Amino acid sequence: MWTYKRVIFYTTSIFICVVVISFSYYVEIRYPKMRSHGLPIATDTITALDRRKFIISPYYEPRLGQSVRVIAILHVSVKELYCIFHCSSNQNVFVRAEIDLHSDRFGFPYGTADLLCSEPSGCHYTYISFSSTVTTNTSQRLLFEVRNRPPQPISSNFTVCISTLFGNYSNVLQVIQSIEMYKILGASRVTIYKTNCSQDVDKVLHHYIDEGTLEVVPWPIDHHLQTTTEWRYSEGLNAEIGYFGQTAALNDCLYRNMYKSKFVLLNDIDEIILPVKDWDWSSLMENLQNKHPDTSVFCIENHVFPNSVTISGFDLWSHVPGVNILRHSFREPIDWKFFNGRKMIVNPRDVFQTSIHSALKHNRNWVNLEPGMAITFHCRYKMRNITSEGLIPDDILRRYNMSLVPNVDKVIQRLFPQL
CATH class of the missing domain: 3.90.550 (Spore Coat Polysaccharide Biosynthesis Protein SpsA; Chain A)
Structure with missing residues (x-):
């Protein structure tokens, strides 16, 4: 026989389950995870690594061998940055980026830059991340999907x-x-x-x-x-x-x-x-x-x-x-x-x-x-x-x-x- 307390208990339990499921769905959509690495994927057009480095997007660059070109905005003082290739084998490979600050900065302290990173051999990847130093600590890092890989036919x-x-x-x-x-x-x-x-x-x-x-x-x-x-x-x-x-x-x-x-x-x-x-x-x-x-x-x-x-x-x-x-x-x-x-x-x-x-x-x-x-x-x-x-x-x-x-x-x- 249903009592008032049992009705309240089951109603409250159902409500809590709905809230938990809805919140989990929101988190999964707003901050998608890469299952093999468990890191959130960047979704913003401009992502700050810190106050001097901003990532726009990485693009596959087949014209210069097999490499990745990252469009970025950097402070003129930035001299060192690493691309981290997240291989399907769960291995993280650090590659030092060749930093190419565009010549038309027009005197401002920040300007458009290309980060050129050669693909590591034997690494099958979809995402990369970034680091200012060579380190194995990947906590609190965002993953960036590499676009144009492979290049598609002209549409x-x-x-x-x-x-x-x-x-x-x-x-x-x-x-x-x-x-x-x-x-x-x-x-x-x-x-x-x-x-x-x-x-x-x-x-x-x-x-x-x-x-x-x-x-x-x-x-x-x-x-x-x-x-x-x-x-x-x-x-x-x-x-x-x-x-x-x-x-x-x-x-x-x-x-x-x-x-x-x-x-x-x-x-x-x-x-x-x-x-x-x-x-x-x-x-x-x-x-x-x-x-x-x-x-x-x-x-x-x-x-x-x-x-x-x-x-x-x-x-x-x-x-x-x-x-x-x-x-x-x-x-x-x-x-x-x-x-x-x-x-x-x-x-x-x-x-x-x-x-x-x-x-x-x-x-x-x-x-x-x-x-x-x-x-x-x-x-x-x-x-x-x-x-x-x-x-x-x-x-x-x-x-x-x-x-x-x-x-x-x-x-x-x-x-x-x-x-």
């Missing part, structure tokens, strides 16, 4: 790498227009590194994730280092790394897509690499490869279309925050006294290191494209103090109106219907 022609969205980025309309233009031009995939953005931009990003067009990589660099929008360090600047770790994000994106995409485009969200003679990137690259058969890095001249100078027409989507790039058809003339930050289309399998405006280490040749082949359409505030009369009319983007306008309108009607 797309063009991927756009964009870094980074920060400062609560809120230019909703230009984000939609840019991504729709990338799709028209031939992008199968867009990868965006996000530090933070507005709720409306986040809504747009989730739409393209659900569509299968977009991969958003969390980039919480500001949780680890003092950062800045300045690209070069100057005395008194309270920052440890430049421009939200942009070069580290670009290098990670390059390797993330190395064996997925035939070509990778490296540019910002307010930039679109536009063919001039051709209609899309496929026809452009076919012509360029015929003209430059031994070239793997194509640098495209930057042309600023000031968003402060507006033309009539295309007064659409006024209820959506952001810049309407269709209303900006005047560009600044090139002044060769000033640096022109070109953006790139690259064959990722021929590139070892990239910066923002050039590839630092690569196989084969590179070429600066003449503006008659392609330009970087850069819709932003004025770069120089030029009067409206000094700007050059250029309606290159309007060639795509018939496709761009209805595509953008479809997204806006779904996400931001006018009340």
Whole structure:
């Protein structure tokens, strides 16, 4: 016969079991274990080993023998680091990393670095970890899965790498227009590194994730280092790394897509690499490869279309925050006294290191494209103090109106219907 106390006892026992099982499931999902080693697997994009060393991700590197290349952010003082290969035989093999701090640190104390570690012979592994010294103590260490191992067949022609969205980025309309233009031009995939953005931009990003067009990589660099929008360090600047770790994000994106995409485009969200003679990137690259058969890095001249100078027409989507790039058809003339930050289309399998405006280490040749082949359409505030009369009319983007306008309108009607 059931008594009140027995009912309370069994109810309490069932409740405790449910809580324990649920907690165990949460721990297993949030902190997965490698059964053979029992160490947690790193899940964050940026993982601090300590205050001077940050791991982004390890990638298999078959171009330099059998080795692993680790994209990292390091303090300039770091001179020694070890990769620990966790072999399937339960053996841990320590390999001293060759540290290659990229040459474009721009004076900041932290910069993008490659850690190159040769595979130990006879070691079958999936994960590695890291140590500052040769030691057998592996407690409290995180495992990092080595990506691109083995390399997979190419699945797309063009991927756009964009870094980074920060400062609560809120230019909703230009984000939609840019991504729709990338799709028209031939992008199968867009990868965006996000530090933070507005709720409306986040809504747009989730739409393209659900569509299968977009991969958003969390980039919480500001949780680890003092950062800045300045690209070069100057005395008194309270920052440890430049421009939200942009070069580290670009290098990670390059390797993330190395064996997925035939070509990778490296540019910002307010930039679109536009063919001039051709209609899309496929026809452009076919012509360029015929003209430059031994070239793997194509640098495209930057042309600023000031968003402060507006033309009539295309007064659409006024209820959506952001810049309407269709209303900006005047560009600044090139002044060769000033640096022109070109953006790139690259064959990722021929590139070892990239910066923002050039590839630092690569196989084969590179070429600066003449503006008659392609330009970087850069819709932003004025770069120089030029009067409206000094700007050059250029309606290159309007060639795509018939496709761009209805595509953008479809997204806006779904996400931001006018009340």
